Amino acid sequence: MSFSGFLVQLLNGLAAASSLFFVAAGLSLIFGVTRIVNFAHGSFFMAGIYIAYSVVERFAGSIGFWPSLAVAALAVGVLGALIEMLLLRRIYKAPELFQLLATFALVLVLKDAVLWLWGPEELLGPRAPGLAGSVSILGRQFPMYDLFLIVAGPVVLALLWLLLTRTRFGTLVRAATQDREMVSALGVNQAWLFTTVFALGALLAGLGGALQLPREPANLEMDLNIIGAAFVVVVVGGMGSIPGAYLAALLIAEVKAVCIWLGVVDVFGVSVSFSKLTLVVDFLVMAVVLVWRPWGLLGRPQAPSRYVGMREEPLRPASKAYLVAASIFGLLMVAMPLLTASSPYTTVLLIDLLIAALFAASLHFIMGPAGMHSFGHAAYFGLGAYGAALLVRALGLPMEVALLVAPLVAAFGALIFGWFAVRLSGVYLAMLTLAFAQITWAITFQWDSFTGGSNGLTGVWPSEWFSDKRVYYWLTLGLVAAGVLWLRRVLFSPFGYALRAGRDSELRADAIGINVKYMQWRAFILAGGVAGLAGALYAFSKGSISPESLSVGKSVDGLVMVLLGGIQTLAGPVVGAFTFTWLHDVVARNTDYWRAMLGSVILILVLLFPQGIAGSVQGLWERWRSRSSATSSGTSSTAGGAAS
Template sequence: MSFSGLIVQLLNGLASASSLFLVAAGLSLIFGVTRIVNFAHGSFFMVGIYVAYTLADKLGGAGFWVALPLAAIAVGVLGAVIEVVLLRRIYKAPELFQLLATFALVLVIKDAVLWLWGPDELLGPRAPGLRGSVEILGRQFPAYDLFLIVIGPVVLGLVWLLLTRTRFGTLVRAATQDREMVSALGVNQAWLFTAVFALGALLAGLGGALQLPREPATLEMDLNTIGAAFVVVVVGGMGSLPGAYVAALLIAEIKALCIWLGVVEIAGIAISFSKLTLVVDFLVMAAVLVWRPWGLMGRPQAPSRYVGMQEEPLRRAGGSYVAAVGVLALVLAAMPVLTASSPYTTVLLIDLLIAALFAASLHFIMGPAGMHSFGHAAYFGLGAYGAALLARAAGLPMELTLVLAPVVAGLGALVYGWFAVRLSGVYLAMLTLAFAQITWAIVYQWDSFTGGSNGLTGVWPSEWLNDKRNYYWLTLVLVGGGLWWLRRVLFSPFGYALRAGRDSVLRADAIGIDVKRMQWAGFVVAGAVAGLAGGLFAYSKGSISPETLAVGRSVDGLVMVLLGGIQTLAGPVVGAFTFTWLHDMVARNTDYWRAMLGAIILILVLLFPQGIAGSIKQLADKWRERRDDEAADEAAQAPMQAAAAAGERAR
């Protein structure tokens, strides 16, 4: 550790902060005006670097400097087209379904890039005129990185001037504060949204294009970038561009310091600060949200006057519903016998059941409790690792570990939930994501205990479950029991208290309900059930890896819940079966399975804006209302018809 090394690392941090700020600035603008949590924003960053690579290759030489702005403009046009063709159609859908649509876009864009540019990494040319390096305190520093250090403040200044010195900027700032009022004043809200979305996509594309000389273009850049961008936006404050720049600087410089410190021995214990770079941004986000829930330079978000379709209260099932569930249970119990010639079907059914239990546990806090979680995989993973470690390290039998797995996950939810329930909306969702990433980093790096990146193998069920059919029936019983228990809890006084706190915190508090304590307990219940699903998953696969806790699994859970419908208890089960089956079927039949799966999800979102189960319920309710109206009309006309008949007889 030397002073010159510190200065060079801090300069590296400044260069990285500029690129990160460009992506975060666009994401902040889009969310501030449209209220869309745009999962596809990282895809715009990825497309930017790929388009810049192609343009720089075609133009050659000094054409590199022309390729960068052209790539950004191309991505801006792509963003405008996506907003007009897709997002404009779903602005009146619940906000979480807009998130589902942007996740589907991630899948479609990723495979489009794969088809156009192939799977290989593409390394761009060096920037003409900035190919070399400069000497700083005896160390060489890339000249192009100095250019990036300047770009960040320049773009911040230009966007600030646009937002504060033009009529367009005035409208954007007004829409950020109250978009419904802007529409009421006669502003064409649709085109304002399109312009803002295009500007946000352009900034993301520029951020990707500027990375061309620094790193190769890969297909993993979208999800890697969107996570970091979300952190910067939340830490800086939603809708605050200066806050985004300050947050990008803070996170980039802390990472640079961790790299500079390397391995440090404190009190005889070697601590690797360089490994903290995997999770330091999420540590910063968690700390900021606990201390200042609306970010460093943000302000508490005013509630939107439009919150999508009002959610109807959950109703107890009728006799026909109970009968249908009974028939379905009998069919599922008979499936291993009916499909004896296809052992893979039994394996797939186990995955479907586990996914249904995981999705139902997430729905428990998202629907009835009204708390949106982006990190529910943490409890799934804690249950999986808890069962695996108790079996391997403590030598406990499988049956006992399946009992203790929900306990381990519930304890994790007890700790994380205490912090999370103090927030709401997107801030709560991002804090749950931060906790999940912190848990993932611990598991990923604790080689001596969790197996690190290799995970744990040899996690096999008991001998009597060696036959997959027996394990399937055990899974069916436990999953059925878990779903039944969640349903009983939701229709208990505790469940009604959860829904009361969701619908009106003030009214619930006025009648003596401790809303935060109820939500905290709800977190523990949901975490414990997710832990049971994780334990079943570990034994079904025979091994466990850190990917079990990764962001991708949390996103999968969100997709399952939203695809099925958040308004019904059957929604998460329907969504889990649909998503898992589609994923398996599509992935086995085409190399471009992501695009096909994304297209199917988009179609379902457009056709069923309340989710599959929610839309079916909506149609059934309309049919029932029409039948009741017809019966009422017939009953009203009966006396008149009887009187007319009596008159005829009298004549």
């Protein structure tokens, strides 16, 4: 560890901060004005580098290298404007979480579009003219292009500051960030403002991607790799704060650089690999900042939106028709292994559907009735899965005992994480849950001696009398049904009513003596335990477990299931889980471009059912009943008048 190495790593951090800032600045602008948590923003970054590769390859000789990068960024800005006008503008009146679902579907579509246009291979661009060499700094070579990026970040920050503080457009953007409904009430063309801001945010992400062309090859994983870091930067800096985004990018990039410089260090006789911390250090920083300052370093508490886009319906006991339908469905599920005896794979798929339904129901429990949006629910699914696997492998306990204890392991994790999370709200709560999930994933991924590291744990099979897949299916069906019905019973208990009271009006609930945060904490623990049961069932159904069960992708899958089915109904998560898991299986097995197909189907469902599948069907059923009742009343009145 030399001073020259330390200085070079700090410079590397500055260059990385600039690249990260371009993406985070655009994301911060879009969220500040439209309130959309744009999962597709990383796709704009990826599109920027791929488009830059093609433009440079074809036109660099005629228009030059740097104009080619500018053209690529402008092309991404136009793409963003088209997406906003053709898709997002149609769902602005939908619940904000369904807008998130639409942007997730866009990620799938854009990834396969890039795959179709450029292929699966990595594409390495040319060196930047005039910046292809390196300079000597204290005897170490440092790329000249990275020096350029170090300067480019503050230049873009200054230009954005001038745009937002010295122009009428900037005034409108800052006003919309604080109160977009009031801006609309003052006569500002909100549609034009949203399109312009979305295009500018996409352009910044595209510029960030284009500028990476001389540094790294274009690949299909760039979208997901950058979006997590960009979300962290935006939240740490403060939602909607451009200077905050730059400060957060500097902080996180430099902390990573220092970890790389430290390498492996002996701390009180224990070897600590700081370089491995780079996988999770940004989420550690975010967790610390959110616990200390919930609205970020330079952010402000968000003003509540006057239009939340979702009307919370009171939960009602099941009607006779619903109970009859549920009973018929239950009997059909019991008989499915017998009806599909000639297709063993169907039983395996049904087990996956049931486990997904339980996982989605546990997430819905805190998202719908409790009003807490979690981006890291996979942490408890993974804790339950690893808990069951370790209980069987390390302690030699039977599967039956592991299924009882594993949910307690997950509930304990939820008890610790939930204590911090429930003190926040909105997107800050969601991002803190994501931070805790990523920290859990990193520990699991790197603890080779205990969790098996990246290889996971194998040989986690059911007990002998559950080794038959049909018998294990019936066990899974019974436990999933018990878990879902228990969650439903809790919601109709005094605790459930108090939980919903705190969601609907925290101030009024507090005034009548309800400790809202304590209720939410208890709900967090219950949901974590049920998710842990789903994870334990998953581990025994597959015979193994890997860190992917705690990944961001697993959490996003849970979100998609809940939102696809409908957050306002208790049947929604089950319907969404069955629909998403079945679609994923069918589409992935029948086409190479399954992501685009799945994303397109989700987009169609979002446009057709803005309240989710189950929510929209329930709404249609209630409107039909109301019309039928009105028609019957009118007929009775007419008959009565005629008789008179």
